[in-house]
Structure formats: structure tokens, C-alpha cells
Amino acid sequence: MAKALVTECPECNTKYFKKDIENKELKEFCECGNLEVTNEKVANSKYKYNLRIGYARTRPKIYEIDTEERA
Numbered sequence: 001m002a003k004a005l006v007t008e009c010p011e012c013n014t015k016y017f018k019k020d021i022e023n024k025e026l027k028e029f030c031e032c033g034n035l036e037v038t039n040e041k042v043a044n045s046k047y048k049y050n051l052r053i054g055y056a057r058t059r060p061k062i063y064e065i066d067t068e069e070r071a
């Protein structure tokens with residue numbers, strides 16, 4: 001069994017799985033606008049990203065869950 005890292009907004013319960021938000025450029029808000037997930041390419045690096053999760057009101061819950069999927 002593998003572990004999946006989840007970031008969840010406590011206000012609207014939107015969940016972001018790490019595997020879904022890493023390794024691609026991204027800038028989005030959760031449904032209620034509390035969380036802002038940004039993943040930007042690092043300059044001069046082909047494969048590196050800088051993942052940041054900010055919040056406006058309530059700190060996100062970050063936890064691991066068991067998953068049947070391969071990591």
C-alpha cells in the first residue's frame with residue numbers, strides 16, 4: 001500500500017492530491033477561495049517546480065492517506 005499526500009481546505013473540503021498538482025504548471029484556488037495552489041517552473045531548470053500553497057483565512061489540513069494506487 002502506498003501513501004498519498006493530501007492538502008485539504010477545511011472550509012470547503014476541496015482536496016488536492018500531491019500527485020495531481022506536482023510536475024505541472026498550475027495556479028488555482030479552491031472552491032471557496034481560501035487556498036491558493038501555485039506550482040511554477042523554476043527558472044533555468046527543466047524539471048524542477050516550486051509548489052506553494054497559500055491560504056487567505058484558514059490553514060490547510062495536510063495529511064497522508066493509504067492508497068491502492070502505485071506511488
Ligand SMILES: [Zn+2]
Nearest residue numbers: 009012030032
Ligand atoms: Zn476552500
